Amino acid sequence: MELLETINLQKTVQNGDTQENILKGIQLSFQKGKITALIGASGSGKSTFLTILAGLQSVSSGEVLLEGNSLVAMSAEQLRKLRAKEFGYVFQYAHLVPFLTVEEQLHLMLDIAASPLSKQERKQEVHDVLGMIDMLHRQHAYPSILSGGEKQRVAIARAVIHKPKLLFADEPTASLDSKRSMDIMELILKLTKKNDITTLMVTHDEDMLRYADRVIKMNDGKITEDRTV
Amino acid sequence: MNLAWKEMKKSKLRFSILASIVFLISLLTFIIAGLANGLADDNASLIKKLPDGTFYLADDADQTYNLSAIDKRKENDILAETGDAAAFSVQMGFVFDKDEKQQSVAFVTSTNSDYFEQVDPGEVVLDVSLKEEGVEIGDELTNQFNEKLTVAGFADHQKFSHAPVAFLNKADYQAIYGTDKQQMILVPDEDAKDIAGLDAVSKDELLQSLASYKAEQMTLDMIVWFLIIISGMLFAIFFYMMNVQKIGMYGILKAMGLKTAVLLRMIWTEMLLLSGSAIILAAACAMIFGTAAPDGMPFALDSIMLIWLALIFLVVGFIGSTVSAIQIKKVEPLQAIQQGDV
Ligand SMILES: Nc1ncnc2c1ncn2[C@@H]1O[C@H](COP(=O)(O)OP(=O)(O)OP(=O)(O)O)[C@@H](O)[C@H]1O
Ligand SMILES: [Mg+2]
Numbered sequence: 001m002e003l004l005e006t007i008n009l010q011k012t013v014q015n016g017d018t019q020e021n022i023l024k025g026i027q028l029s030f031q032k033g034k035i036t037a038l039i040g041a042s043g044s045g046k047s048t049f050l051t052i053l054a055g056l057q058s059v060s061s062g063e064v065l066l067e068g069n070s071l072v073a074m075s076a077e078q079l080r081k082l083r084a085k086e087f088g089y090v091f092q093y094a095h096l097v098p099f100l101t102v103e104e105q106l107h108l109m110l111d112i113a114a115s116p117l118s119k120q121e122r123k124q125e126v127h128d129v130l131g132m133i134d135m136l137h138r139q140h141a142y143p144s145i146l147s148g149g150e151k152q153r154v155a156i157a158r159a160v161i162h163k164p165k166l167l168f169a170d171e172p173t174a175s176l177d178s179k180r181s182m183d184i185m186e187l188i189l190k191l192t193k194k195n196d197i198t199t200l201m202v203t204h205d206e207d208m209l210r211y212a213d214r215v216i217k218m219n220d221g222k223i224t225e226d227r228t229v
Numbered sequence: 230m231n232l233a234w235k236e237m238k239k240s241k242l243r244f245s246i247l248a249s250i251v252f253l254i255s256l257l258t259f260i261i262a263g264l265a266n267g268l269a270d271d272n273a274s275l276i277k278k279l280p281d282g283t284f285y286l287a288d289d290a291d292q293t294y295n296l297s298a299i300d301k302r303k304e305n306d307i308l309a310e311t312g313d314a315a316a317f318s319v320q321m322g323f324v325f326d327k328d329e330k331q332q333s334v335a336f337v338t339s340t341n342s343d344y345f346e347q348v349d350p351g352e353v354v355l356d357v358s359l360k361e362e363g364v365e366i367g368d369e370l371t372n373q374f375n376e377k378l379t380v381a382g383f384a385d386h387q388k389f390s391h392a393p394v395a396f397l398n399k400a401d402y403q404a405i406y407g408t409d410k411q412q413m414i415l416v417p418d419e420d421a422k423d424i425a426g427l428d429a430v431s432k433d434e435l436l437q438s439l440a441s442y443k444a445e446q447m448t449l450d451m452i453v454w455f456l457i458i459i460s461g462m463l464f465a466i467f468f469y470m471m472n473v474q475k476i477g478m479y480g481i482l483k484a485m486g487l488k489t490a491v492l493l494r495m496i497w498t499e500m501l502l503l504s505g506s507a508i509i510l511a512a513a514c515a516m517i518f519g520t521a522a523p524d525g526m527p528f529a530l531d532s533i534m535l536i537w538l539a540l541i542f543l544v545v546g547f548i549g550s551t552v553s554a555i556q557i558k559k560v561e562p563l564q565a566i567q568q569g570d571v
Binding site: 085087089099100104108109 | 230236238239240477478481482484486488563565
């Protein structure tokens with residue numbers, strides 16, 4: 001069975017008097033442990049598609065199946081639990097909690113995910129992940145003093161520390177220069193491969209495509225290209 | 230993880246500014262409430278200290294005590310029927326002390342009763358405030374008809390219309406005011422029966438009918454309520470402004486799967502810690518103010534009143550912060566993601 005599957009997914013929004021079809025019947029499936037890059041012109045519907053898969057907005061018709069279970073049929077509370085335990089998110093900006101230290105950001109995610117780890121195990125896990133993103137020296141720092149790249153590293157660590165099944169990333173490197181973007185991608189690769197996390201990533205940056213196992217191109221709400229690298 | 234505590238620790242300045250505003254407003258409220266109560270005492274402690282019951286006035290007096298003159302037969306009937314009833318009269322007047330200084334007083338006389346000081350003819354019992362004016366036991370005072378009154382003692386907190394009360398014997402009172410009819414009869418039973426020719430009012434109604442009492446208390450009560458409402462709005466506005474800045478963060482946390490209830494608990498805990506400590510501190514300061522206030526200042530804050538006000542403040546703070554909590558409930562994770570950095 002595929003990890004994630006969409007069946008004839010459609011999204012229509014009301015824009016004033018006119019109905020706009022943002023997604024026009026998308027049929028895709030994603031295999032466990034792979035990194036998929038989603039590319040396409042601005043306004044082609046990439047973010048909309050990603051947020052629907054991530055359980056953050058509803059579909060107009062069609063199905064989203066996670067390991068065979070329909071997201072469309074789930075209640076708000078079921079979706080919340082799913083997002084807390086099975087999904088991780090990284091966005092263009094880090095969106096860290098301003099009043100928590102680097103270390104506390106990660107602990108909070110373990111809390112939200114209702115992690116089965118003991119207190120001691122959590123500490124160890126946070127320590128290990130901070131080591132992996134090379135932020136141990138900054139573990140007691142608040143976000144306001146971190147650089148953009150450092151913040152994004154923490155955001156990625158936060159998105160994967162609870163070992164979700166899926167990581168959703170919407171232009172995670174868009175606010176960084178190319179050197180830092182590479183570092184961030186290396187990090188995503190390292191962290192997701194280690195825990196067998198399936199990644200879906202929207203990007204505008206051609207350079208990032210070499211980290212992907214598969215590249216899907218969207219245009220005007222449809223898939224126009226789907227190649228495995 | 231205790232998010233409320235973590236946030237307060239990080240934003241110490243912001244939260245202490247709000248706490249000090251709440252402190253000042255509640256302190257001001259406590260002090261004004263204490264003054265209102267003190268002024269009420271100063272204005273009518275004579276009446277306030279009487280037991281709850283029914284006050285009879287002559288019905289042609291239109292509920293104005295100093296126009297009331299109760300028929301002697303009716304008085305005798307009521308007093309005979311109810312053992313602990315008392316008939317009494319109050320008239321504003323003045324006396325000259327031994328230095329020929331004029332002192333305004335409220336002359337009070339009553340039938341034999343425990344509710345009022347009983348005085349022998351030719352003597353007078355004064356409110357203790359006149360002691361501070363230099364009057365002593367044994368002093369000879371003169372009334373407006375040049376009759377001598379010897380000070381036989383002092384009574385605690387007996388004031389009427391902001392003047393100290395001077396208790397007289399019935400005979401002396403009659404000599405001054407030329408009537409043996411009493412103005413009011415108190416029956417210490419709130420459900421006492423109606424009597425033809427007499428108006429029956431409760432203690433509260435009697436207090437409200439005193440000219441300055443109602444005006445004074447209404448003004449002060451209004452100020453107290455305004456302060457309470459202002460503090461509620463302050464909470465609402467402050468938490469609203471803080472939340473507007475944090476909408477993005479709330480959205481991200483919700484997207485990550487944090488329960489809305491956790492966010493609401495965070496807001497409420499912050500409100501409770503902040504206003505709780507500010508109000509307790511303000512109550513302590515108000516109490517210190519009460520003991521340190523000069524004797525001439527009418528200030529009387531009792532602890533039950535203080536507790537009530539503190540509770541009202543907490544409830545109002547809760548409502549204020551809840552108004553902005555509703556915003557949090559409405560935050561859509563998606564909206565927040567599409568906005569910029571927080
Ligand atoms: N809630 C909405 N209401 C109306 N129109 C919407 C809504 N959400 C998205 N759209 C429209 O749908 C289209 C696709 O938007 P989407 O954000 O998915 O594009 P995108 O491919 O991510 O673009 P970009 O690369 O610029 O981020 C756009 O034209 C957008 O204006
Ligand atoms: Mg987009």
